[in-house]
Amino acid sequence: MNGSTEGRAEGNGRDADNPAILREGNWLRTSPRGITLVTTRQVAGHWWPGATLHHVGVLPREDAAQVLCDLAPERGTAEEAAEIADQLGRLPLALTLAGGFLAHQVISPWSMAEYGRALGRGNELDPIELLDQGAGYSGGDASRHLASTTWELSLNALHDQGLPEAATLVRLLSCWSHDPLPLHLLAGSDIDAVVPRARVETALRGLLDHSLTRLVPGPPRCLRTHGVLLDSIARSAPADQHDLLVSTAAELLSAIVPDMSRPWAREDPPLTPYVPHTLALLRRATQWTGVGPAAMTRVLACTLRLAVALHRSGDYASALSVAQDAVTRGTQVLEANHPAVIAIRQRAGRSLYRLGRYEEAEAAHRLALADCTAVFGPSAVETLESCAGLSPVLAWALDRKDEAVALVRRAVEGRTAVLGPTHPSTLIARTYLLEFTAGPETHPDAGAALVSDCHGEVGPGHPITLDAELNHGFALVTAGRQPRALPLVRNVVTGSEHTYGVDHPKTLAARSLLSRVLGELGRFQEAAAQAELVADARTRVLGPGHPWTLWSLDRLAERQRALDGRRSTGGDVQGETP
Known part of the structure; x- marks a missing residue:
């Protein structure tokens, strides 16, 4: 059988790190007898002509847990071992080091549960340093057996091959998450700040050939780099590069996330892939020394764009998670009343309201309003944004409509003076004002x-x-002009379905009003059908305990009672007319 090689495992011989030694028939030769097995970091096919390549990845969850249980059988349960394995990305080297640490402690042995908690302590404990404590003592070169140094062998080899940019590129990757990273992120012009664009492709190919990252099929096509490797690379990145790396990573992310001036549309690419990378960038920016206020401001600006886009897509939970983490991390570098932090806090308040967490939303908006007034002044656009953000909480959640109307009038007047009456921000405030002041006396x-x-x-x-x-x-309905309102509301439902999709909260709000109009026109069967669609979708999207879901279920019950009442009196529910 021909010589066979397998990649992605830890090299068990120095010669395998340099495949050139094995070529030209010096070591590997075609033979009808036996198998030659070579472990190597070099996975490029051109190094191994005539060989069969077997790429070895991370271990399955059950096998990874078994490694820990075999090495430290008395330190915990199989499920605890599996949880640690997940934290370590089921990487064989990391599992071996973790198991060695647990097995060889003498003074005060840890349980697996304690080890898992230590790994998750973030800034308090360096996980790579913790892993390296599990290495056994030997007289040989320990670099390939330590999580902190094993990757340097490959980076040194790439440097010797004329690819010093590979080290810089993988340091940039360490600003992001181990989750799949869309490849087009690396095509942005801002990457020139750390790696010349003409060298990015070559540097990336070097990382792939040395098993430092791998391709994940799309769409979109992605890179996936192991988390232990990223943490190891990050801890060894020169401190004088931290600020530039973070700034560049933020600019590259910002170029991908939709601009806030452009409305979200359901045809937009999914935003979910960028959430873990944004959160990882926030974490790295606060872990690294030397990351200054300007770089953190860029990170927060990128995070704000993502939070706004997520909110507009209807994913309020993700928008809130991103915003809250940004506030927590951002205030480690900037003041709580820094403009970038305040903007994120305003966005968090909006998401809290949409998630039905009304008291928290009011508190967030009131604090942001107070800080905006102090920092920017009472008439600044930032302050008016807080007025607009607080108003729906007061109007619909806390039954303080007079206060809400006063705030939104202030926003309309202030935005009109600064931006003009038809600026998009002014139009939004005018829309709020129409909603809050609608009633029987409203002019048609x-x-x-x-x-x-x-x-x-x-x-x-x-x-x-x-x-x-x-x-x-809505104003027409409250003024008793249901026949005039019906075609308008139907068109809004159709337009919202096209723009947002059938389950988006804004589509459901339009459908809810349509149900009301139909019911007030005596078209009970249609009204009940629309109410059922809204209740089902809100239960599915927002959850059964969300205030809007509960409200929709009450409206559905009302529509159903009206329909049953019509049927019990023998009324015609099939041919209803306005």
Whole structure:
């Protein structure tokens, strides 16, 4: 059988780190008898002509747990071992080191549970240093047996091969997460700050050939780099490069995340892949020394864009998670009243409201409003943003509509003075004002001018226009103009489905109003059908305990009772007309 090699394992001989020694028939030769097995970090096929390559990845979860149980059988259960294995990415070297640490402690042995907690202590404990404590003592070169140094063998080899940029590129990768990283992130022009764009492809190929990262099929095509490797690379990155690496990583992420001035659309690429990388960048920016306020501000600006995009997509939980982590991390470098931090806090308040956490939302918005007033002044656009953000919490969650109206009038007047009456921000505030002041005395044409301005400024089908049309329909309903409201609200439902999708919270809000209009027009069967769609979707999307879900279930019960009442009296529910 021909000579066979397998890659991705730890090299067990120095010669295997330099495949050139094995070529030209010096060591590997075709033979009808026996198998030659070579372990190597070099996985490029051109090094191994005629060989069969077997790529060895991380261990399956059960096998990874068994490694720990075999090495330290008295330190914990199989499930505890599996949890540690997950934390270590099921990497054989890391598992061996962890097992060695647990097995050989003498003075005060840890349990597996204690070891797992130590690994997760973030800034308090260096996980790579903890792993290295599990290495056995030997008289030979220990570098390939330590999590902190084994990767240096490959980076040194790449440097000797004329690829010093590979080390810089993997340091940049260490700013992000071990989750799949979309490859087009590395195509941004800002990467020139750390690696010349003309050398990125070659440097990346070197990392791939040396098993320092791997490709993950798409779409989108991604890189996946092991977390233990990233942490090891990060701890050895020169301190004078930390600020530049963080700034560059933030700029590359910002180029991918949608700009806040552009409305979200359901055709946009998924944002979920960028969440772990943004959170990892926040973590790295606070772990590394030398990351200054300017770099942290760039990271927060990128995080804000992601939080806004997630919120607009309807993923309020992810938006809140990103925003809250950004506030926690950002205030380790910047003051709590820094403009970048305040902007993130405002976004967190909006997500808290959408998640039904009303008291927390009010507290977040009030604190942001106070800080904005102190830092920017009472008439600044940042302060007016807090006025607008707090107003729906007061109007609909806390039943303080008069205060909400006063705040949103302040936002309308202030934005009109600074930005103009048809600026998108002003249009949003005007839409809030129409919603909060709608009632029996509302003039039927009160929202017509707003809708016309939206059509002229941002165009039909735009999210701002859809909101204005919906609130115009709501004002018509509260003024007793249901027949006039019905076609308008139907069009908003159709437009929202096209823009957001059928389960988006804004689509469900429009459908809820449609159910109300139909019910008040006596079209009970249609009203009940629309109410059921809303209740089912909110239960699925927001959860059964969310206030909006509970409210929708109550409205469904009302519509169903009205329908049952019509049926019990022999009324025609099939041919209902307005």
